[in-house]
Amino acid sequence: MRTPFRFQCLVRSLVFLGAVFTVGIAHAQQRKLPVQTDRYGYRAYDSSSAQCPAQLVDMSSAAALNLVAASSSYPARDEGAAAVPLSAPFQLFGAVQSALVASSNGYLAAAASVAAENGADYSSACPLPAIASNGPAAQARILVYHDDLSGETGNGTMRSNYFASCPRPSDSGVAEACTVVDWSNWGKPGTSGLSMQAVLYHQTWEIALQYRSLDPSAGAKATIGVQDPAHGWGFAARCGGAQPIPAPGAICLFDPRYPPGSRGTSDLLFKDGFDGPLP
Numbered sequence: 001m002r003t004p005f006r007f008q009c010l011v012r013s014l015v016f017l018g019a020v021f022t023v024g025i026a027h028a029q030q031r032k033l034p035v036q037t038d039r040y041g042y043r044a045y046d047s048s049s050a051q052c053p054a055q056l057v058d059m060s061s062a063a064a065l066n067l068v069a070a071s072s073s074y075p076a077r078d079e080g081a082a083a084v085p086l087s088a089p090f091q092l093f094g095a096v097q098s099a100l101v102a103s104s105n106g107y108l109a110a111a112a113s114v115a116a117e118n119g120a121d122y123s124s125a126c127p128l129p130a131i132a133s134n135g136p137a138a139q140a141r142i143l144v145y146h147d148d149l150s151g152e153t154g155n156g157t158m159r160s161n162y163f164a165s166c167p168r169p170s171d172s173g174v175a176e177a178c179t180v181v182d183w184s185n186w187g188k189p190g191t192s193g194l195s196m197q198a199v200l201y202h203q204t205w206e207i208a209l210q211y212r213s214l215d216p217s218a219g220a221k222a223t224i225g226v227q228d229p230a231h232g233w234g235f236a237a238r239c240g241g242a243q244p245i246p247a248p249g250a251i252c253l254f255d256p257r258y259p260p261g262s263r264g265t266s267d268l269l270f271k272d273g274f275d276g277p278l279p
Contacts, residue, residue: 038235040093041256042226046237051260052252055168056210057197059182062161067104067151070120070134077151077158080104081119083112087162088177088202091255092140093228101138102158102181106149106222108198110140110229122148124223128234140229143236144183144198144209145245147222153187168199168208171252173263176203184212191215204258209237214247224251 045052065084067076074080085099092110099112103119111117121134124147132139151158159182166178182197195212209224224245225236237251245251254260 038233040228040233042235043254043256043259044235044237044251045254045260046251047246047249051171052208052250053171054210054246054248054250056212056248057163057167057180057182057199059159059161059180059184059197062159062180062182065102065158065160067119067158068114070118074120075150075152077104077156079118079120079122081109081114081117082158082160083114084108084160084179084181086179086202088179090179090200090202091205092142092226093233094255095140095229100142100181102160104149104151104158104186106143106145106147106183106186106196108142108144108181109138111138121146124148124221124239126221126223126236126239128223128225128236128239129227129231130234131231138229139227139231141227142198142200142207142209143223143225143227144181145194145196145211145214145222145224147188149183149186149188149194151183151186153189154185154192156186156192157184158182159184166199166201168210170201170204170206171208171254171260172201172204172206172258173261174203176201178202188215204262205255206258207253208250209252210250211245211247214245226253 047054065082067080067082069076070079081101081103090097097110101109101111101117105122109117117138121132123133162179164177179200184195186194197210199208223239227234
């Protein structure tokens with residue numbers, strides 16, 4: 001029996017549309033960013049990709065932070081912290097922060113003072129999220145290189161500075177301000193020469209974590225990532241020694257509103273992650 005001509009046309013049209021749909025899905029999958037990290041949507045790249053080049057910021061002329069010891073049992077550079085007022089707001093998990101606390105143990109906490117976060121959490125948690133082991137403690141954190149660290153080992157320094165025009169251009173493609181917090185010549189028992197920094201961008205909320213020098217064996221337990229205020233969400237870009245930490249190199253975390261290459265324009269149309277860098 002011959003198939004009616006109209007039916008043949010309908011079948012061909014459906015086949016064509018199916019092919020177009022398949023190609024469209026394949027194209028979207030090719031453009032999908034490699035890491036959709038947590039329920040909030042942070043995305044991570046390291047310096048092996050074009051989205052996160054390592055461009056270390058010279059902090060040698062910045063003022064040293066004055067750390068406060070968490071207790072009288074340890075020096076401030078071993079278990080201590082310093083408040084870092086921000087010259088411009090920064091958003092972590094979409095919450096506005098006007099200050100952070102920098103810990104001797106390699107993390108930044110969303111707190112305004114050492115009375116709210118003493119910096120004494122030396123236990124690197126893996127996986128995230130995890131409840132902080134110190135007290136007082138702020139649960140919202142940027143884990144730059146979280147471990148049992150000390151500046152006493154190598155006479156280390158911690159510094160912070162605000163740049164109205166960031167010396168490391170943001171990966172959004174726009175010029176913007178940044179705050180840099182730097183740990184230089186930090187260490188662990190028997191290890192020194194650990195140097196890292198966090199670059200926080202004040203328009204796109206990108207977090208660029210950069211590493212000048214690391215001891216591979218010392219990084220076996222260090223945790224790198226972010227955690228939300230209620231410790232309900234968290235993403236560890238590195239933890240437990242599962243992947244090598246680039247040094248020199250960088251790990252970049254992008255707020256879902258501003259993927260790399262977005263030129264600072266909030267991209268809400270494809271907020272489910274199926275968008276690539278804008279042309």
